[in-house]
Amino acid sequence: MESAEDPEFCSMIDRLREEIENDTGEVPAAFGELAGTDDPEELHQVLTAPGQPLWAREIAAFKLGLAGDPRAFEALVLLLNHRDAERCVTAAHALVRLGDPRTARAAAALATNELRVAYALLPVRLLAQLRAPESVPALITVLRRRLPADDPHWRVGLACVEGLGTLGDPRARTALESALPHPRLGRAAEESLARLGSDSGAGG
Secondary structure, three states: OOHHHOHHHHHHHHHHHHHHHHHHOOOOHHHHHHHHOOOHHHHHHHHHOOOOOHHHHHHHHHHHHHOOOHHHHHHHHHHHOOOOHHHHHHHHHHHHHHOOOOHHHHHHHHHOOHHHHHHOHHHHHHHHHHOOOOHHHHHHHHHHHOOOOOOOOHHHHHHHHHHHHHHOOHHHHHHHHHHOOOOOOHHHHHHHHHHHHHOOOOOO
């Protein structure tokens, strides 16, 4: 698929154009040129050249990711852990399409980094989508940390519960049972446990 045909690419371009207009009042010509090119060498140069704005690096990394170019990997992982959730969504989308074997390990490292737990939601969701060997152990680890009822990052815990249900791995049973009393996670934990019961032969 060419980037111009990808709905997430179109959404990203609209978002970045609005950001630039809000910041500077004018979209530079380089924006349209970069959005319109699929030349991998030109895109890679944007990633490596000093002083490039964030919007340019994001476009270049996304396009290279969609093209399956492994040179996009590091930039996309950085964007996956960005404070701006929309950038994380875009990066996750591109990482799935990139198909780099390092992605699951990187997502697990981001998801389990307690110092960055506020930005762990998209790495958690990506792990569930990847169905990699790292996925279930990482999601169990993060979920157990989110079980205190006063934990402010309960949405991350909810994503773990839902992801473990999607993965259907019986290793998640104990962690999901521990989430049953949680006021925000309990209902989802019930649903995920039911999926474990019906998908007990699935692997992580």
